[in-house]
Structure formats: C-alpha cells, structure tokens
Amino acid sequence: MSKSWAEPVAPGSNAELWTWCPRSGERRLHDHPRAIRAMEGAGQNIAGAARPFGGPLSWRTPLPFLELNVLLYAGVLAFVGGLGWTVSTWSQQLGDVLVLTVLSTMLAACSWYCFSRAPVWSSAETPAPSPIFDYVLYLGSLVWSIELAYVENRFHVLSGKLDLYLLATAALFFFLAYRFDNRFVLSLALSSLAGWFGLTISHWSAHQDATYCQYALLYCLLVGVSGAVLQRRSLKPHFFGTYLNIVANVLFWALLSGVFLPQGYGLWFLVLLIACGASLAWGLTRRQFAFVAYAAVYGYVGVSSLFLRGVTDKSAVLSYFVVSGVAMLVVLVQIGRRFGRSA
Amino acid sequence: MRLYSASSEETLRARKLLTDWVGEGFLTKAQYQLLEKETVSELRTTNIFLRLVLFLFTLISVGAAAGLFFVVFLSGPSQQTVGVFLLIFTAVCYVAAEAAASQARLYRYGIEEALAVCSVVFLCVGLQFALFSNSPYSPKEFVVPAAGAVFSLWMWRRFGFSYAFLAAMIFVIFLPGYWTSSREAQRLIIAVFYAIGLAGAATVRSRHRFDYLEEAYSLVEAFLWLGIYLTINLQLSSLNLSARWWDGTRAASEFARPFYWGTWVLIWCLPPIVLARGVRLKDRFVIAVGAIVAGLTLVSNKPYLGWPRHTWDPMLLGILLTGVAIFLRRWIARGPGGIRHGFTAARLTGKDKQWMDVGSTVAGLLSPQTPSPQTSSQDFRFGGGHP
Numbered sequence: 001m002s003k004s005w006a007e008p009v010a011p012g013s014n015a016e017l018w019t020w021c022p023r024s025g026e027r028r029l030h031d032h033p034r035a036i037r038a039m040e041g042a043g044q045n046i047a048g049a050a051r052p053f054g055g056p057l058s059w060r061t062p063l064p065f066l067e068l069n070v071l072l073y074a075g076v077l078a079f080v081g082g083l084g085w086t087v088s089t090w091s092q093q094l095g096d097v098l099v100l101t102v103l104s105t106m107l108a109a110c111s112w113y114c115f116s117r118a119p120v121w122s123s124a125e126t127p128a129p130s131p132i133f134d135y136v137l138y139l140g141s142l143v144w145s146i147e148l149a150y151v152e153n154r155f156h157v158l159s160g161k162l163d164l165y166l167l168a169t170a171a172l173f174f175f176l177a178y179r180f181d182n183r184f185v186l187s188l189a190l191s192s193l194a195g196w197f198g199l200t201i202s203h204w205s206a207h208q209d210a211t212y213c214q215y216a217l218l219y220c221l222l223v224g225v226s227g228a229v230l231q232r233r234s235l236k237p238h239f240f241g242t243y244l245n246i247v248a249n250v251l252f253w254a255l256l257s258g259v260f261l262p263q264g265y266g267l268w269f270l271v272l273l274i275a276c277g278a279s280l281a282w283g284l285t286r287r288q289f290a291f292v293a294y295a296a297v298y299g300y301v302g303v304s305s306l307f308l309r310g311v312t313d314k315s316a317v318l319s320y321f322v323v324s325g326v327a328m329l330v331v332l333v334q335i336g337r338r339f340g341r342s343a
Numbered sequence: 344m345r346l347y348s349a350s351s352e353e354t355l356r357a358r359k360l361l362t363d364w365v366g367e368g369f370l371t372k373a374q375y376q377l378l379e380k381e382t383v384s385e386l387r388t389t390n391i392f393l394r395l396v397l398f399l400f401t402l403i404s405v406g407a408a409a410g411l412f413f414v415v416f417l418s419g420p421s422q423q424t425v426g427v428f429l430l431i432f433t434a435v436c437y438v439a440a441e442a443a444a445s446q447a448r449l450y451r452y453g454i455e456e457a458l459a460v461c462s463v464v465f466l467c468v469g470l471q472f473a474l475f476s477n478s479p480y481s482p483k484e485f486v487v488p489a490a491g492a493v494f495s496l497w498m499w500r501r502f503g504f505s506y507a508f509l510a511a512m513i514f515v516i517f518l519p520g521y522w523t524s525s526r527e528a529q530r531l532i533i534a535v536f537y538a539i540g541l542a543g544a545a546t547v548r549s550r551h552r553f554d555y556l557e558e559a560y561s562l563v564e565a566f567l568w569l570g571i572y573l574t575i576n577l578q579l580s581s582l583n584l585s586a587r588w589w590d591g592t593r594a595a596s597e598f599a600r601p602f603y604w605g606t607w608v609l610i611w612c613l614p615p616i617v618l619a620r621g622v623r624l625k626d627r628f629v630i631a632v633g634a635i636v637a638g639l640t641l642v643s644n645k646p647y648l649g650w651p652r653h654t655w656d657p658m659l660l661g662i663l664l665t666g667v668a669i670f671l672r673r674w675i676a677r678g679p680g681g682i683r684h685g686f687t688a689a690r691l692t693g694k695d696k697q698w699m700d701v702g703s704t705v706a707g708l709l710s711p712q713t714p715s716p717q718t719s720s721q722d723f724r725f726g727g728g729h730p
Contacts, residue, residue, distance in 0.1 A: 067627070067630070067634070070702075071664050073702075078657045078658070079658050079660075079661025079662060082655050082660070082661060083658055086654040292393065292396075297396060318411035322408045329397065329401060333397070336389045
C-alpha cells in the first residue's frame with residue numbers, strides 16, 4: 001500500500017512530483033525528492049505529462065480502490081454471516097418454503113447479474129466489468145453454499161455423502177472462477193476441493209496420521225499439476241500464483257506432520273528437504289521471496305524436530321537453537337545480499 | 344536523535360516511489376535507470392519476506408542465547424540475580440541493535456528490529472525481577488510499564504519502528520491500575536495520555552507533510568485515535584464482553600451512570616471527527632481508523648443500550664457497509680473527471696492490485712463457504728429460534 005492518502009496525481013501525469021501550495025490548494029513541482037530534481041535537471045518529463053514541469057497542477061488524491069473493496073468485502077461477509085445465522089436459527093418458524101424461496105431468489109439474482117454483465121470469455125486476465133461485480137459473484141457463491149447446506153440438513157438429499165457435495169461445489173466454483181476471472185471464488189474452489197480430500201483445517205490439529213499426509217500430498221499433486229498445465233496452456237495464467245502458494249503451504253504442512261510421526265518419518269524428512277530445496281530455488285530464480293521464507297521456516301521446523309527428537313538436556317536444546325538460529329541468519333543475510341534487495 | 348540521516352531515508356523513499364512508478368508504467372526503463380543512479384542509498388534493505396524470517400531467527404537466537412546463559416552459568420539463581428542479568432542483556436541487545444543499524448547500515452532488515460524488541464522485553468522482565476520479585480504487589484511497580492513505554496517511545500524515535508509506538512501505547516494501558524482503583528479514572532488517565540500524544544503528533548506532523556516522516560506520523564495519529572476510541576468504548580474493552588453481548592445486559596452497573604452515558608455520547612462523536620480529520624488531511628490511515636471506529640460504534644450500540652441482539656443484525660450491517668461503499672464510489676465517479684474534492688475512486692497504484700490479489704486469495708480460503716462434515720453432527724440443527 002502506498003504511504004498515505006496524500007498521494008497526489010496530476011491529470012495525465014504522475015504522483016509525488018509536487019509540493020503543496022496551501023493557498024491555492026495546488027501542488028507545484030519544486031521541492032521534491034532528489035530523484036525528481038535529477039529528472040527535472042535532465043529536462044525529462046517523467047510521465048509524459050501534458051504540462052511542462054514547474055507549472056501549477058491541480059492535484060487529486062486517490063480514494064483507494066483498496067479501502068472501498070475492503071468495505072465491500074466486509075459488507076458481503078457480514079451479510080452472509082447474518083443470513084446463515086438467521087436461517088439456521090429461525091428455519092422452523094420461517095418454514096422451508098420461505099427460506100428456500102429467499103435463498104433461491106438471491107442466488108438467481110446474483111447469477112443473473114453476473115452472467116448478464118460478464119464480458120466475453122477470454123483466457124487472459126479480464127478486468128471486472130463493474131466495481132461490485134466480484135462481490136456479487138462472491139455473494140452468490142456463499143449463498144449457494146448456505147442453500148446447499150440447508151437442503152442437505154433438512155432433506156438429506158445426499159444422505160450424508162458430503163464428499164460428493166464438496167466435490168460438486170468445488171467443480172462449480174472452479175467453473176465460476178475461470179468464467180468470471182475471480183480469485184475469491186478460485187480460493188473457495190480450492191478449499192472446497194481440500195475439504196473433499198479430507199483436508200479441512202480442523203483435521204490438522206487433531207490428526208497427524210499418515211493417511212491425512214497422503215491425502216494432502218495427493219491434493220498438492222492434483223492442484224499443482226492442474227495449475228501448471230493451465231498456466232502452460234495460457235488459461236488464466238495469472239491464477240498460477242494462487243495455486244502455487246496454496247500447494248506450497250499444504251505440502252509443507254503435510255510433510256511436517258509426516259516428519260512429526262513417531263515412526264517412519266525418514267522418508268517424509270527426505271521429501272521435506274527436497275521440497276525445501278525446490279521452494280528455495282523457485283523463490284530465488286523467480287524472485288518470489290515468499291517461497292524462500294517457506295523453505296526457511298518449514299525446513300527449520302522439520303530439521304529441528306529431527307535433531308531434537310529425544311533430546312531432553314536443556315543446554316543441548318538451547319545450544320542447538322543458538323547455533324542453528326545464527327547459521328540461518330548468516331545464510332539468509334547472504335541470500336538477502338545477493339537476491340533480496342528489492343524492498 | 345534519529346539513527347538514520349534524513350537524506351538516507353528520503354533517498355530510500357524516492358527509490359521506493361521509483362519502483363512503484365516503473366511498475367505502473369509511468370516511467371520508461373531508460374528513465375528508471377537514470378533515476379536509479381540518483382537514488383543509491385548506503386542503507387541495506389530487504390524485502391518483506393526475508394525481513395520477517397530474519398526477525399524470527401534473530402528472536403530465536405537471542406532468546407536461546409539468554410536461556411543458555413542462565414542454564415550454563417547460573418544454577419538456581421534468585422530472581423534478583425536473573426533480573427540484573429536481564430538488564431545487562433537489555434543493554435547488550437540495545438547496543439547490538441544500534442551497531443546493526445549504524446555500522447552495518449541495516450534498515451528495516453529484521454535483525455536490528457528483533458534486537459530492539461528483545462531489549463524492550465528484557466528491560467521489562469528484568470526490572471520486574473530485579474526490583475519487585477520479593478513483594479507480591481507494590482504500587483511502585485508502575486515503573487515497569489512506564490519504563491517499557493518510555494523505552495518503546497525511544498525505539499520509535501531512534502529507529503522509526505511504528506510498532507514500537509504501538510507497544511508504548513499498550514504499556515500505557517497498565518499504568519493507571521497502579522495509581523487508582525477507580526475504573527473510570529483509569530480509563531480517563533489512559534485517554535488523557537493518548538490525547539496528549541495525539542496533540543503532540545498533530546502539531547509535529549504538520550511540519551512533515553510531504554517528507555519521509557509523513558507516513559510515520561500518519562500511522563501514529565491513526566493508532567492514537569484508535570486507542571482513544573477503544574479506551575472510551577466500555578463495551579469493547581470489558582472483560583465479560585461476549586456474555587454481555589449475547590444477553591443484552593449493560594455494563595452500566597460497573598461504571599458511574601454519567602460516565603457510562605458520557606462514553607456512549609463520545610463513541611458516537613468520535614467517528615465523524617476522525618473521519619473529518621482524515622478527509623481534510625487526505626490521510627489514508629486516519630480515514631481507515633475513522634471507518635473502523637464508525638463500524639465498531641454501530642456494532643457496540645445495542646450492547647451499550649442493553650438492547651437484545653438479533654440474528655439479522657449482521658445482515659443489516661452488511662447492507663449498510665455495502666451501500667456506503669457503492670454510494671461513495673458512484674458519487675466520486677460522477678464528479679468532473681471522476682474527481683471530487685481531490686478524491687478519485689479509480690485504481691491508481693499497482694500495489695493496490697497486488698494487495699487485492701493476495702487479500703482475495705486469503706479471504707476466499709478463510710470464508711465459511713462450505714459446511715465441513717461436522718455440520719452433519721447431532722450438535723448442529725436448523726431450527727428453533729434460539730440464537
């Protein structure tokens with residue numbers, strides 16, 4: 001996020017080039033950072049502005065896009081939360097017909113809005129046709145989930161086969177995400193798919209057996225390969241980052257839970273090291289330092305658990321943390337010096 | 344007083360802006376390369392991910408080193424001894440942080456930040472152990488949070504860490520508990536401290552309207568407004584918050600009636616004041632805080648009045664938030680050139696898009712989109728009208 005709201009932008013030109021003249025409410029291109037003075041000295045027009053430098057330029061401030069989107073997101077989330085709460089609390093008084101009518105009407109309205117306003121599908125990144133478009137789609141997706149949950153709980157249509165329900169929901173959300181180019185819904189799809197794989201977050205803390213790890217690996221394989229194939233085929237290639245980040249985190253959690261197993265952890269540890277190496281290499285070559293951080297933190301936890309397995313001596317444990325912590329610092333500083341200067 | 348020279352920080356800021364501009368396509372590659380040569384800084388910076396990881400590993404190393412010292416060199420030490428050594432560690436960490444910043448020229452690098460944080464923690468724990476370990480409770484113990492607050496403020500001034508200012512504000516919360524048992528007076532004292540800070544920050548920041556300190560003072564002012572609001576909103580800062588919110592009982596019995604209703608009036612007055620100031624200064628952080636406290640006022644109004652909550656309240660809040668966002672966007676966009684009073688709702692920075700991309704991914708993952716298998720359990724039923 002840029003520094004403050006006082007981000008001046010002159011029409012046809014660029015930000016932060018002027019000082020503010022309180023009397024006229026305008027900004028003038030005089031007392032600005034060294035870089036700008038250098039440009040001015042070189043006689044270059046930084047942004048191809050229509051006016052010459054030095055001329056008074058009326059200034060405007062972006063009411064950031066980001067804040068309004070946060071407000072919209074909070075609004076949709078609060079609305080859906082209240083809707084779910086009301087439906088689950090008052091369903092008997094309201095009656096199935098009324099509840100389903102209201103939910104279906106909302107769902108139909110959202111669908112109509114999205115399908116009627118969506119631009120022609122393109123495999124490239126497509127901007128939303130209106131500022132609220134993404135949020136209407138998001139609302140529709142959440143209302144769909146509430147309605148399906150209601151139907152299942154009241155009528156047991158799928159007779160408890162929630163895995164099918166999650167898979168169908170994931171498929172629908174994938175379709176919507178790719179049709180409307182929406183990351184919100186893509187994330188919903190990926191987490192629904194994870195639910196289908198038995199990967200809901202609540203499982204993590206309670207179970208650490210190998211079955212869940214294997215399911216997680218299968219999930220990572222499926223999602224990672226799908227993401228890579230779709231990217232290679234230039235089918236919404238900008239979604240690849242979302243796939244990769246989710247896969248990396250699920251993969252590392254799965255491998256770590258394997259490393260923490262009381263027995264048979266050797267193979268998991270080996271795979272963890274390979275995954276860390278791959279993450280590090282990817283992060284450094286692509287300059288995506290989140291992957292460097294994943295490799296450092298997850299790798300450190302895994303290696304530490306192996307080294308400290310069965311060690312009870314306090315001074316040995318603390319010595320390990322001092323030595324390993326300093327070693328990590330040295331390595332990371334070297335990496336930072338070579339690769340990570342971009343602030 | 345500040346560790347880094349103004350020209351260094353100004354240069355870094357200019358460099359950061361250049362990176363933003365080139366990302367936006369405002370600058371050509373040739374222009375960027377020309378300008379880049381003019382903004383070479385001797386300070387060492389890194390990206391946010393490495394910064395966080397370096398911070399984490401420095402914390403681990405320093406914490407483990409301190410623990411190892413006590414395990415190896417002291418067997419069964421008294422608390423005073425531990426306290427004295429912790430105070431020595433405070434000095435060591437602080438000197439190391441200074442050296443990292445002044446000699447190694449680290450700037451927001453994680454290492455010097457973690458060392459500074461460790462020094463504040465060691466100071467507070469050390470003072471507590473060294474001075475007050477024998478007495479169960481002493482009014483003089485206020486020295487501990489006071490020292491924490493002062494030292495944190497010093498860190499903020501010296502290194503420019505905004506979170507150090509926030510830490511100082513948190514330390515201030517513990518101070519009045521040592522001076523008075525009156526809960527009204529405690530809140531008033533905290534609010535007065537924050538108000539004094541706010542007056543000071545507002546005075547000083549006008550001199551830094553367009554330099555590298557603008558962001559720091561903007562953040563400080565936003566923190567202080569939020570602090571004042573949270574202090575006076577008795578519903579948000581009460582301990583048995585959740586129980587009270589559900590059954591609709593008021594916190595009035597815990598406080599004198601005039602004080603209680605006075606704070607109710609204030610929580611309605613403060614949001615427009617904060618918003619108006621933010622809009623006038625065109626300050627992004629202050630406006631964000633204004634919006635947050637406005638939302639909190641709406642959320643806490645019913646508990647304040649002792650009215651029962653309804654399941655549809657969040658729906659109404661959602662409709663309101665969405666309506667406000669849509670109205671604002673449209674109102675501004677209808678202005679000449681899509682601008683009104685110096686504001687535009689157009690997306691102007693690539694960083695906004697980046698934040699949106701990351702935020703939408705995380706928000707989607709955290710959304711309650713599908714009932715997990717637990718919803719089929721016996722505990723979960725649609726039905727009977729008991730919220």
